[in-house]
Amino acid sequence: xxxxxxxxxxxxxxxxxxxxxxxxxxxxxxxxxxxxxxxxxxxxxxxxxxxxxxxxxxxxxxxxxxxxxxxxxxxxxxxxxxxxxxxxxxxxxxxxxxxxxxxxxxxxxxxxxxx
Numbered sequence: 001x002x003x004x005x006x007x008x009x010x011x012x013x014x015x016x017x018x019x020x021x022x023x024x025x026x027x028x029x030x031x032x033x034x035x036x037x038x039x040x041x042x043x044x045x046x047x048x049x050x051x052x053x054x055x056x057x058x059x060x061x062x063x064x065x066x067x068x069x070x071x072x073x074x075x076x077x078x079x080x081x082x083x084x085x086x087x088x089x090x091x092x093x094x095x096x097x098x099x100x101x102x103x104x105x106x107x108x109x110x111x112x113x114x115x
Contacts, residue, residue, distance in 0.1 A: 002058070004113045007106065009058040009072060012050040016059055017043040019068035020050075023098035035096075060097065060110045070097035072110050091115075 002009040012020075021043035024035055037043050050057055050071070057073040072095040076088035093115070095107055 002113050003063070004109050006063055007110055007113070008061040008063050009110060009114060010061060011054040011057070012047050012059045012068075012071075014044070014047060014051065016068045017047045019098075020047050020071075023070060023096060026099055056091075058114070060095070060106065069101040069106060070095060070110070072114050074114070 001011075017040060021037055021040050024037040024043065024046070035046075037046060050059075053073070056075055058071065059068045060070040060072055061068050072093070074091040074093040077090045077092055078086035078088050079090055093111065095111060097107055
């Protein structure tokens with residue numbers, strides 16, 4: 001878990017499904033990632049997957065309310081994908097936020113703390 005002044009970055013838990021559905025059912029998010037969720041059951045399944053990723057995949061949570069407003073992740077990659085034992089020294093970051101929380105500096109705050 002990582003804390004900032006306004007946020008907590010933590011692994012996903014089952015109770016996050018409604019908040020995840022809120023931001024992954026929006027067209028604004030979907031234009032950046034083909035992760036559109038159509039039902040709350042889809043969201044529950046996605047949260048279950050995300051909950052298993054505890055090292056580089058975090059929910060972005062408002063510290064004062066506990067609301068999940070997005071997610072941030074990064075996975076180690078190699079600059080030489082064809083080499084079997086290549087060093088994984090590069091990270092590909094990704095973050096998505098609920099559109100109601102854009103323009104408030106949350107993505108920067110989360111990414112700065114994450115890296």
